[in-house]
Amino acid sequence: MKLTFRWYGDSDPVTLEKIRQIPTMSGIVSAVYDVAPGGVWSRESIAELKKKANDAGLEFEVVESVPVPEDIKLGNEKAPQLIENYCENIRRLGEAGVKCVCYNFMPVFDWLRSELEHAQPDGANALAYDHAEVLKMDPLKSELSLPGWDASYTKEGLRDLLNQYKEIGEEQLWKNLEVFLKAVIPVAEEVGIKMAIHPDDPPWGMFGLPRIITCEENYDRFLKLVDSPNNGLTFCTGSLGADPNNDLVKMASKYADRIHFLHLRNIKYDGDRCFEEVGHPTECGSIDMFGIVKALVDKDWDGYVRPDHGRMIWGEKGRYGYGLFDRALGATYIAGLFEAVEKLR
Numbered sequence: 001m002k003l004t005f006r007w008y009g010d011s012d013p014v015t016l017e018k019i020r021q022i023p024t025m026s027g028i029v030s031a032v033y034d035v036a037p038g039g040v041w042s043r044e045s046i047a048e049l050k051k052k053a054n055d056a057g058l059e060f061e062v063v064e065s066v067p068v069p070e071d072i073k074l075g076n077e078k079a080p081q082l083i084e085n086y087c088e089n090i091r092r093l094g095e096a097g098v099k100c101v102c103y104n105f106m107p108v109f110d111w112l113r114s115e116l117e118h119a120q121p122d123g124a125n126a127l128a129y130d131h132a133e134v135l136k137m138d139p140l141k142s143e144l145s146l147p148g149w150d151a152s153y154t155k156e157g158l159r160d161l162l163n164q165y166k167e168i169g170e171e172q173l174w175k176n177l178e179v180f181l182k183a184v185i186p187v188a189e190e191v192g193i194k195m196a197i198h199p200d201d202p203p204w205g206m207f208g209l210p211r212i213i214t215c216e217e218n219y220d221r222f223l224k225l226v227d228s229p230n231n232g233l234t235f236c237t238g239s240l241g242a243d244p245n246n247d248l249v250k251m252a253s254k255y256a257d258r259i260h261f262l263h264l265r266n267i268k269y270d271g272d273r274c275f276e277e278v279g280h281p282t283e284c285g286s287i288d289m290f291g292i293v294k295a296l297v298d299k300d301w302d303g304y305v306r307p308d309h310g311r312m313i314w315g316e317k318g319r320y321g322y323g324l325f326d327r328a329l330g331a332t333y334i335a336g337l338f339e340a341v342e343k344l345r
């Protein structure tokens with residue numbers, strides 16, 4: 001496996017120099033941020049990103065994310081051109097040596113939380129989600145706490161989008177995903193890129209929006225849409241694990257050969273559809289991190305892994321979920337877990 005770390009580019013207070021000093025770190029996970037979703041990434045921007053990483057002694061083999069524009073998810077008349085642009089990005093990333101691309105197919109919202117600074121007993125604070133709180137909010141009044149939120153939506157634009165999704169529902173979303181995959185996966189095969197869809201976070205619908213990358217049954221369906229090794233998964237334990245019905249150890253074992261990217265993170269259940277993010281180790285939360293890693297290692301899994309959201313500790317202020325300290329602790333925990341499990345085989 002290769003241990004990686006997300007880097008948000010030059011504006012990220014967590015610098016490449018700091019990332020490099022995390023023991024056993026192989027490379028960064030990043031993206032070109034100077035083009036709006038749907039646009040084609042310039043070869044220069046891709047090359048520059050790669051050079052920055054390499055100059056800092058880090059690889060650049062994983063992109064998170066090449067965002068899928070809403071028009072593709074909605075399957076409207078703009079979709080064909082945007083899918084062509086998407087394929088062009090995959091070609092260019094392949095040429096630049098990228099091996100794995102993470103993306104998601106969540107309508108409108110990316111990851112969603114009801115609280116950004118949930119206080120914890122040890123003085124840390126972390127992201128938290130309470131479904132009852134989320135349902136009280138009105139997305140049209142910008143009452144949502146959305147660290148992944150695209151702030152460029154206007155109220156009218158958002159209302160319009162929400163209405164369009166009401167019309168398409170889950171089945172049409174599946175069809176639009178299939179159209180997307182049938183165009184993109186052959187290109188990924190050609191240029192040697194493993195596509196890795198991120199699960200919906202949390203794995204259930206809200207505000208009338210469909211969400212489909214949520215559970216084992218839907219993973220089975222997804223993987224069959226295009227049955228190719230290049231059509232794979234980002235196995236995000238914190239996202240999938242928010243639904244206790246998802247048996248993550250079983251799923252890790254079952255899908256090992258299609259899991260190209262692993263987001264290892266722990267959460268603690270605080271009630272029905274209510275959870276908070278915690279330190280990465282198994283003991284800190286509700287997810288069996290050891291069991292998941294063991295299931296993968298037992299299948300000779302080899303892919304990219306990164307620590308995921310960290311808590312804010314030691315007084316750090318920064319991008320929610322993406323500070324340095326707790327993610328670095330998570331990284332060394334992950335490295336230790338893999339070392340132990342691999343050596344004990």
Ligand code: DNO
Nearest residue numbers: 065102103104110111148198
């Ligand atoms: C949150 C991330 C997500 C993820 C995208 C992948 O921290 O895991 O924003 O990058 O959903 O497309």
